[in-house]
Amino acid sequence: MKEFAFLFRFPRANDPGNIAPEEFKAIAKKWQDWAGGIAAQGRMSNGGQRLAMEGKVLKPGGVITDGPFVEIRECLGSFIVVKAENLDEATTLAHGCPILDQDGSVEIRPIFGY
Amino acid sequence: MSNEPLKELFQQQFVKMVAVISNLFGLQHIELAEDIVSETFLTAAEEWEKKGIPENPVAWLYTVAKRKTIHLFRRDNILRTKVLPALASGHADEVDTGAFELDFSPKHIRDSQLQMLFAVCTPAIASESQIGLALRILCGFGIDEIAEAFLSNKETINKRLFRAKEKLRTENIRLEPPSGTGITSRLGNVLHIIYLLFSEGYYSQTPNRVLQKELCWEAMRLGVLLTEYELTNQPHTNALMALMCFHASRFSARQTGEAAIILYEQQDESLWDTDLIREGMHYLALSATGDQLTSYHLEARIAYWHCIKEDTPEKWEEILQLYNQLLMINYSPSVALNRTFALFKANGLEQALIELEKLKLEGNYFYNVLRDFLRTLPPH
Numbered sequence: 506m507k508e509f510a511f512l513f514r515f516p517r518a519n520d521p522g523n524i525a526p527e528e529f530k531a532i533a534k535k536w537q538d539w540a541g542g543i544a545a546q547g548r549m550s551n552g553g554q555r556l557a558m559e560g561k562v563l564k565p566g567g568v569i570t571d572g573p574f575v576e577i578r579e580c581l582g583s584f585i586v587v588k589a590e591n592l593d594e595a596t597t598l599a600h601g602c603p604i605l606d607q608d609g610s611v612e613i614r615p616i617f618g619y
Numbered sequence: 620m621s622n623e624p625l626k627e628l629f630q631q632q633f634v635k636m637v638a639v640i641s642n643l644f645g646l647q648h649i650e651l652a653e654d655i656v657s658e659t660f661l662t663a664a665e666e667w668e669k670k671g672i673p674e675n676p677v678a679w680l681y682t683v684a685k686r687k688t689i690h691l692f693r694r695d696n697i698l699r700t701k702v703l704p705a706l707a708s709g710h711a712d713e714v715d716t717g718a719f720e721l722d723f724s725p726k727h728i729r730d731s732q733l734q735m736l737f738a739v740c741t742p743a744i745a746s747e748s749q750i751g752l753a754l755r756i757l758c759g760f761g762i763d764e765i766a767e768a769f770l771s772n773k774e775t776i777n778k779r780l781f782r783a784k785e786k787l788r789t790e791n792i793r794l795e796p797p798s799g800t801g802i803t804s805r806l807g808n809v810l811h812i813i814y815l816l817f818s819e820g821y822y823s824q825t826p827n828r829v830l831q832k833e834l835c836w837e838a839m840r841l842g843v844l845l846t847e848y849e850l851t852n853q854p855h856t857n858a859l860m861a862l863m864c865f866h867a868s869r870f871s872a873r874q875t876g877e878a879a880i881i882l883y884e885q886q887d888e889s890l891w892d893t894d895l896i897r898e899g900m901h902y903l904a905l906s907a908t909g910d911q912l913t914s915y916h917l918e919a920r921i922a923y924w925h926c927i928k929e930d931t932p933e934k935w936e937e938i939l940q941l942y943n944q945l946l947m948i949n950y951s952p953s954v955a956l957n958r959t960f961a962l963f964k965a966n967g968l969e970q971a972l973i974e975l976e977k978l979k980l981e982g983n984y985f986y987n988v989l990r991d992f993l994r995t996l997p998p999h
Contacts, residue, residue: 534940538966541943542974545955552947 506588508616509595514579515609535603553585633759638731646787659684681723734794740809743790748783758837839863858906858915864899865922868892888928896926914949935964
């Protein structure tokens with residue numbers, strides 16, 4: 506089986522920092538259940554890391570900007586690594602991802618093996 | 620004389636004496652240690668039959684074992700030519716090379732058993748053989764009992780033990796106190812073997828209930844031994860202890876007089892052992908330190924929730940999330956199936972059926988049981 510990265514992007518307008526605690530809890534549960542479902546199929550390779558919203562971007566000429574997402578509509582929220590036979594199967598695993606309910610997207614990218 | 624007291628003594632003392640004598644001779648000669656102890660018990664059986672049980676049977680056994688050891692030293696060629704020079708060259712630093720004194724003090728017994736535990740759980744031995752060797756050397760089980768526990772025959776078990784001991788020799792595994800370096804990975808291996816030992820008892824197919832229980836108690840005894848040393852008394856050691864206590868608390872409630880297992884739902888919780896549950900809580904609290912979340916932590920918490928019979932949404936939501944996390948670090952088909960049951964309890968039938976299909980475990984017996992169960996339920 507090959508490894509695939511799921512990159513979760515969501516609209517900047519839906520910054521989780523703006524979500525009320527109760528709703529946040531419900532969203533967190535959806536994520537846990539969805540990821541648990543992939544793990545239950547034995548397909549989770551790396552539960553991944555969530556990225557904090559703050560950050561810096563370094564550009565040529567030593568230009569540093571605050572926040573990685575000033576110029577893009579969607580920002581990268583987190584990623585996981587799953588196992589699948591091929592890209593199609595990996596894409597099937599991504600179905601039901603809660604990010605889709607938030608107008609976000611999952612980008613599915615094969616990871617090169619060694 | 621009835622055999623009972625001797626049998627009990629054998630179970631308690633055999634492993635201690637083998638550990639101490641092996642500590643003197645080195646692991647390569649573990650069979651010599653076993654022989655000496657077996658002969659000691661043979662002598663005891665004969666003498667006690669004639670003269671009755673001595674006032675302090677344990678001291679009697681130790682004295683006779685010492686005498687037999689010294690005797691063996693004098694006449695055995697291997698010991699004279701191989702073991703003695705090794706002792707003299709300082710391999711066993713605790714030994715006074717002049718006297719070869721066997722130290723049966725409680726502390727030395729414990730130290731020796733801890734070292735033996737770490738030696739037996741070396742990654743060099745395949746885990747099946749490890750459990751066998753642990754049962755023999757650390758728990759004092761007879762070959763018959765080990766064969767029964769594994770649903771195997773004596774011949775197979777003997778072969779396995781032989782290979783395991785051979786490995787101890789060829790890999791030159793030493794009996795030494797666990798030290799700071801590499802303790803984490805080695806302790807992980809030791810805990811895994813204890814976990815397997817416990818599971819072997821708890822989920823064993825053998826109809827022999829007494830044997831099952833003994834396997835579990837022995838696993839717990841070894842776990843307690845680890846909690847008695849600072850270096851091995853780690854959060855995940857306590858998590859494993861908590862897990863075993865919670866499971867063991869339901870031991871009596873799980874069993875009928877016959878061979879059948881009583882399912883959780885039908886268990887009479889008045890038969891649950893509340894002392895063990897309390898002990899489990901104690902270990903669970905001790906496990907909640909440090910920054911390492913192991914599968915033992917998660918499984919202990921799941922087992923804790925199962926000690927609360929009341930069916931609340933909170934309970935099943937917690938259990939579901941614990942299974943979600945457990946699957947992330949430690950997938951197995953049975954965990955996936957348990958998670959699906961928790962999903963059914965927490966999120967409802969519809970979702971559980973969809974997720975069940977995705978597991979692709981059609982050949983698995985428990986998969987079919989769960990599927991048939993869920994399909995008999997009304998949609999809402």
